[in-house]
Amino acid sequence: MKQRKSTNQSLLLGLVLATVLAIQPFTVQASEVRDFRGRATNLPKPAQRVVCLIESALSGLYMLGAQDKVVAVSTNVYQEEVHRYYAAMDPRIAGKKLPTPGNWDFVNIESIVALQPDLVIIWASQTVAIDALVDKGVAVYAVELHSFEDVFKEIGDFGVLFGKEARAGELLGYAAKELAALAESRTGLTVGDRPGVYFMWAQGAMETSGAPSTVNDLIELAGGRNVAGHMRQEHLVINPEHILTWQPQVIIMWRNPKLSPKELATMPVWQSLPAAKTGRIHELPSVFYCDLWTLKFLHAIKLIATWCQPDKFPLSDSSGSKRHLLKTLYGAELGERIPLDE
Amino acid sequence: MTNKVKIALLLLLPIPVLLGSLFIGPSVAVAPGRVIAWLAMRLGLTPADGSPAATMVQLVIEDVRGPRVLLAFLVGGSLSIAGVALQAMFRNPLVSSYILGLQSGTAFGAALALCTAWLPVQLSAFVFGLLAVFTSFFLARKDGKISSVTLILSGIVVTGIFTALLTIVQVLTDPFKLQAVVHWTMGNLHTASWAKLRTTWWLMAMGIGGLFFFRWRMNVLALGDDETRAVGLNPERQKAWLLLFSTLAASAAVSVAGVIGMVGLVIPHMVRMLIGADNKMAVPVCFTFGGAFLVLVDNISRTVVTFEIPIGIFTTLIGGPFFILLLKKAKIGWELE
Amino acid sequence: MKMKNHDSAMAIHISNLSYRYGNQAVLEHIDVDIAAGRFTVVLGKNGCGKSTLFRLIAGFLKSNDGEISLFGRSIATFSDRERARILGFLPQHHRPVFPFTVLDVVLTGRAGHVQFTPKEEDRLLAHQALVRIGITALERRLFTELSGGEQQLVMLARILAQKPQIILLDEPISHLDFAYQAKVMNIIGELVRENITVVAILHDPNIAALYGDDFLCLKDGRLIDGYDRRQLPSEVLEKVYGIKLTVIQFAEKNLVMPTRKVDHAVDD
Numbered sequence: 038m039k040q041r042k043s044t045n046q047s048l049l050l051g052l053v054l055a056t057v058l059a060i061q062p063f064t065v066q067a068s069e070v071r072d073f074r075g076r077a078t079n080l081p082k083p084a085q086r087v088v089c090l091i092e093s094a095l096s097g098l099y100m101l102g103a104q105d106k107v108v109a110v111s112t113n114v115y116q117e118e119v120h121r122y123y124a125a126m127d128p129r130i131a132g133k134k135l136p137t138p139g140n141w142d143f144v145n146i147e148s149i150v151a152l153q154p155d156l157v158i159i160w161a162s163q164t165v166a167i168d169a170l171v172d173k174g175v176a177v178y179a180v181e182l183h184s185f186e187d188v189f190k191e192i193g194d195f196g197v198l199f200g201k202e203a204r205a206g207e208l209l210g211y212a213a214k215e216l217a218a219l220a221e222s223r224t225g226l227t228v229g230d231r232p233g234v235y236f237m238w239a240q241g242a243m244e245t246s247g248a249p250s251t252v253n254d255l256i257e258l259a260g261g262r263n264v265a266g267h268m269r270q271e272h273l274v275i276n277p278e279h280i281l282t283w284q285p286q287v288i289i290m291w292r293n294p295k296l297s298p299k300e301l302a303t304m305p306v307w308q309s310l311p312a313a314k315t316g317r318i319h320e321l322p323s324v325f326y327c328d329l330w331t332l333k334f335l336h337a338i339k340l341i342a343t344w345c346q347p348d349k350f351p352l353s354d355s356s357g358s359k360r361h362l363l364k365t366l367y368g369a370e371l372g373e374r375i376p377l378d379e
Numbered sequence: 380m381t382n383k384v385k386i387a388l389l390l391l392l393p394i395p396v397l398l399g400s401l402f403i404g405p406s407v408a409v410a411p412g413r414v415i416a417w418l419a420m421r422l423g424l425t426p427a428d429g430s431p432a433a434t435m436v437q438l439v440i441e442d443v444r445g446p447r448v449l450l451a452f453l454v455g456g457s458l459s460i461a462g463v464a465l466q467a468m469f470r471n472p473l474v475s476s477y478i479l480g481l482q483s484g485t486a487f488g489a490a491l492a493l494c495t496a497w498l499p500v501q502l503s504a505f506v507f508g509l510l511a512v513f514t515s516f517f518l519a520r521k522d523g524k525i526s527s528v529t530l531i532l533s534g535i536v537v538t539g540i541f542t543a544l545l546t547i548v549q550v551l552t553d554p555f556k557l558q559a560v561v562h563w564t565m566g567n568l569h570t571a572s573w574a575k576l577r578t579t580w581w582l583m584a585m586g587i588g589g590l591f592f593f594r595w596r597m598n599v600l601a602l603g604d605d606e607t608r609a610v611g612l613n614p615e616r617q618k619a620w621l622l623l624f625s626t627l628a629a630s631a632a633v634s635v636a637g638v639i640g641m642v643g644l645v646i647p648h649m650v651r652m653l654i655g656a657d658n659k660m661a662v663p664v665c666f667t668f669g670g671a672f673l674v675l676v677d678n679i680s681r682t683v684v685t686f687e688i689p690i691g692i693f694t695t696l697i698g699g700p701f702f703i704l705l706l707k708k709a710k711i712g713w714e715l716e
Numbered sequence: 717m718k719m720k721n722h723d724s725a726m727a728i729h730i731s732n733l734s735y736r737y738g739n740q741a742v743l744e745h746i747d748v749d750i751a752a753g754r755f756t757v758v759l760g761k762n763g764c765g766k767s768t769l770f771r772l773i774a775g776f777l778k779s780n781d782g783e784i785s786l787f788g789r790s791i792a793t794f795s796d797r798e799r800a801r802i803l804g805f806l807p808q809h810h811r812p813v814f815p816f817t818v819l820d821v822v823l824t825g826r827a828g829h830v831q832f833t834p835k836e837e838d839r840l841l842a843h844q845a846l847v848r849i850g851i852t853a854l855e856r857r858l859f860t861e862l863s864g865g866e867q868q869l870v871m872l873a874r875i876l877a878q879k880p881q882i883i884l885l886d887e888p889i890s891h892l893d894f895a896y897q898a899k900v901m902n903i904i905g906e907l908v909r910e911n912i913t914v915v916a917i918l919h920d921p922n923i924a925a926l927y928g929d930d931f932l933c934l935k936d937g938r939l940i941d942g943y944d945r946r947q948l949p950s951e952v953l954e955k956v957y958g959i960k961l962t963v964i965q966f967a968e969k970n971l972v973m974p975t976r977k978v979d980h981a982v983d984d
Binding site: 612 | 800805810811813814815825832834874
């Protein structure tokens, strides 16, 4: 039964968190932390100079209060979509003072080595760069995120790697609490209560996610039902006929600069769907606030929960709750500085 | 079966294929019986049924399958007819618009548009496709004369340039946009819509119409430049017209459906094997047969898996081995220049 | 536009024609009249400019030095189509690529008369051309499957489909076997008797002598002068080919054979 499953899911998440919290401060040393490849980082002590090539991981570092250890960032941090948030938190980024030796695609090994980092945070798929760095004797933490559990692992590992175990514990505790609250409010939801939700990626109207996937978890946790959930692929392109068969009641668009919910509602085929007719096409408003690769996914879940179950999760004071989220995650001081985008 | 009968059948082929393809699709809910009911309603034989089920069937057929099948037909026909014209023009049956850089130009145009927010993809692809071919053309021109060899050589150069530019765009963009570029390049008809048809059908029609007029002159050209001049036609001018029309049709087709390989190359061969090399008949048959062919291949791609696989994969997997077979057979008696 | 056929008219009049290719002089000061309704043969060694001369007459090349006119009208005033309705040209090499039927190949000869697509009357004329050459049996055969000789006959039929008054043939029998050489030469003879002007480049002076009416000899881009062009004296031939020749008389014709022990130093 579906509602049991997602309640179980949240409980399981909470359990994982509790275990992680319980074990870590006592047994894990920085050198023993294993990254997503399963390899130990072999850091003798907490990192002092880190090159962070993943923007979402960088967010995590700010949340942990370890940003002063960052000596270089990825190129997209300076791009329009996210720059202003980081600029508000850090004058070095505002002034574009931090070097940008790479991103998800290209990596300049020489620049990184010249910075003499003791740790590089990089996507696990960049195997060639990783090998080159390891060869030069640089410690690497490789990231691969497929689920919210993975996000928790990342935060927990960073906590140990940067000597911020306590703060990591706070963050994960907060997340566990939020998820538990969500789970509770979802008890008693039957399949019929869950609206069919179609999630649309920005690359194309027909691009969605099946299961298992982060999107699927997102929708389930928020009290909806992924109409593409029976497709066994994380990212796929579907035939428009499917959408007509599924008749989703809610459509959630990932932030899309080329198409707005209003436009979508007037397009042929889409306009006949219940979601269009009842005005339940929504767009996740921000790549920064809704980043599924950080703890900010909690914000995305809340938004989606409101859209799926407007009675159970009425629209709260959004700027107030945003501010609260920011201060909880980024700390009181940084959280105050980040612009709200209203 | 006489040739005349074969030709007639091939020209009429689209009708059953297009109609039949409306029955094909992944939705179980749109059963053949319902399609027939829809047809009856459309023909005025039965009154409209306002039930949600019938409305959905109507939507699927009229807004999803209909434009897709039509678009597949037009695209397949355009690519095939452009292929047969280019083969006559180059006196080489192994030629297609690939060789003039059309596909790499359109791919670059599309990639550029996909990676910038403000450029419309179709328009950009179309324009750069034209640009690539005309660059090849003007590079090869010398004193008003164009030899096939220099045209092919400039085509290779232009292809290389646009491929390099495409690579630059790919390197500088994020993985999501990159994925979109790759998807586009592999050919896709799943985003077919009446809007897309409206923007391109007239361009394809212009190209197809022009080539239809020039079809007999392709016979003349195919015998050689001197032979063409001897009977009173200026070969350079004929080639220029053929190039213009075939590029219009092919670029419009690729800009709306992505790069679909093998069609422009293989269909003319199949048609020549079936009805002979006379372009007077081969040209219209290439259009109808090539169009029907792509519709049938798209039917396969629509039903074999539940998610969308780019159609270019199917045409290459089916067309490639077939082409090798053709090369081995070589019974048709053509020789390479 | 049909040209009036004068009795002793000049089909082709060439005056002071010169042609350079880059820095190289290919033809120099060609002055000649080619009579209508006769078979004129052009002889010369390879590279003496014969093909270039033909291409100039056929309008493929343009020269700024000199004048060429067909039946009194300068070729510069002809459009491609108009010229194709008067003059047919068979280039030297032909490589067929596509398996067209013989009828389709001959039909392409009508391009100068046809708008975009040939009509029934064009098909009729093409068929008649096949009849005239005597190859109707080949009508539905694929051109690429024919022998060299058969292909050449088809190309002749193609020219006939143009209904020309002048036919230029660049080495029409060089690649044919003995029997087909005779066939083609006989057909040329028949065409001339129907008052078509035929000018052909031939490589064999004996065949030329046997069938030709008038003879032009080119050497190093110039026409050899000083002899009655209705004859083909062996001295002229010796000049043309630069070898000593032995003459054999046969049925009032002079045939030539290279003298044994050829001395390459015999050059003019």
